[in-house]
Amino acid sequence: MLARLERVEGIADARVEATGRLFALVLAPGAEEAAALAGAAAALQSTPRRLPPDEAAEQLAHRAAGDPWLSRAEVAALCFLEARLLASRGAGDVAAAAGLEGGERRAMEEAMRRELFAAMERVLAEGGRDSPGWFYDEWPALARAIAARCAGALAPDRHERAAAALAALHARREGR
Numbered sequence: 001m002l003a004r005l006e007r008v009e010g011i012a013d014a015r016v017e018a019t020g021r022l023f024a025l026v027l028a029p030g031a032e033e034a035a036a037l038a039g040a041a042a043a044l045q046s047t048p049r050r051l052p053p054d055e056a057a058e059q060l061a062h063r064a065a066g067d068p069w070l071s072r073a074e075v076a077a078l079c080f081l082e083a084r085l086l087a088s089r090g091a092g093d094v095a096a097a098a099g100l101e102g103g104e105r106r107a108m109e110e111a112m113r114r115e116l117f118a119a120m121e122r123v124l125a126e127g128g129r130d131s132p133g134w135f136y137d138e139w140p141a142l143a144r145a146i147a148a149r150c151a152g153a154l155a156p157d158r159h160e161r162a163a164a165a166l167a168a169l170h171a172r173r174e175g176r
Contacts, residue, residue, distance in 0.1 A: 001016070001020075001023075001043075001044065001127060001128045001130075002014050002015070002016060002070075002071070002072040002075060002128070003072055003127055003128075004043035004044070004127060005023065005025065005040055005043050005044070006072065007043070008036060008039035008040050008042075008043050009031075009035070009036070009039060010027055010028050010031030010032060010033075010035055010036030010039065011025055011026070011027065011028065011031070011036050011039070011040065012026045012027060012028040012029075012031075013025070013026040013071075014026075014040075014071075014072075015069040015070055015071055016069065016070055016075065017059070017067070017068070017069055017070070018068060018070065018078070020128075020132070022051075022059060023040075023044075023048070024059075024060060024069050025037075025040060037050070075124075075128075076120075076124050079120040079123070079124060080117060080120060082120075083113065083116035083117050083119075083120050084113060084116075086112070086116055087109050087110075087112035087113040087116055088109060090109075090112050090166075090169055090170075091105055091106075091108045091109035091112055092105070093165065093169060094108055094162050094165040094166055094169065095108060097161065097162075097164075097165035098154075098158050098161035098162035098164075098165050099158055099161065100154065100158055100162060103153065104153060104154050104155075104158060107150045107153035107154065108146075108150050108153075108154075108162060110150075111146045111147075111149035111150035111153075112146050114149065115142055115145045115146045115149060116142070119135075119138065119142060135170065136170055136171075136172050137172075139169070139170040139171065139172075140167065140171070143163070143166040143167045143169065143170075144163075144166075144167075146166055147159070147162065147163040147166050150162070
């Protein structure tokens with residue numbers, strides 16, 4: 001999304017807050033505001049709601065204190081950080097469910113990290129997603145790829161349990 005916004009004529013800088021719902025746009029000097037905002041709406045493929053000035057100021061008020069409004073490069077860094085955290089936590093959950101120890105747990109974590117990094121690279125190259133729900137939609141395929149990647153490092157009985165635990169890890173539940 002930020003890559004698309006950066007290509008809009010009249011926008012000098014585009015940032016997003018951590019949830020991906022709000023964007024802060026800085027107009028280039030001399031840019032026509034209406035044209036730049038129309039270009040941003042086209043880039044976002046939606047009709048964004050412009051915050052009233054007081055609400056916008058409140059949203060941005062904590063930047064100096066550390067509230068991150070991320071650039072495109074910072075979004076990528078956050079995606080890879082999230083992938084590492086998901087791999088570490090997920091490997092612990094799978095290890096507990098499947099009885100993995102030591103090297104098997106490390107193999108699971110590395111398989112998860114590699115597959116999650118590949119997914120993040122693909123999503124970033126495609127320009128991002130409109131919703132974090134993409135991860136849950138793609139999880140079944142990711143779980144199968146992770147299980148395949150670590151198959152040689154796990155005893156067959158533990159690999160079968162690990163594959164089942166992976167499948168259940170981020171599965172969508174009915175009614176969610």
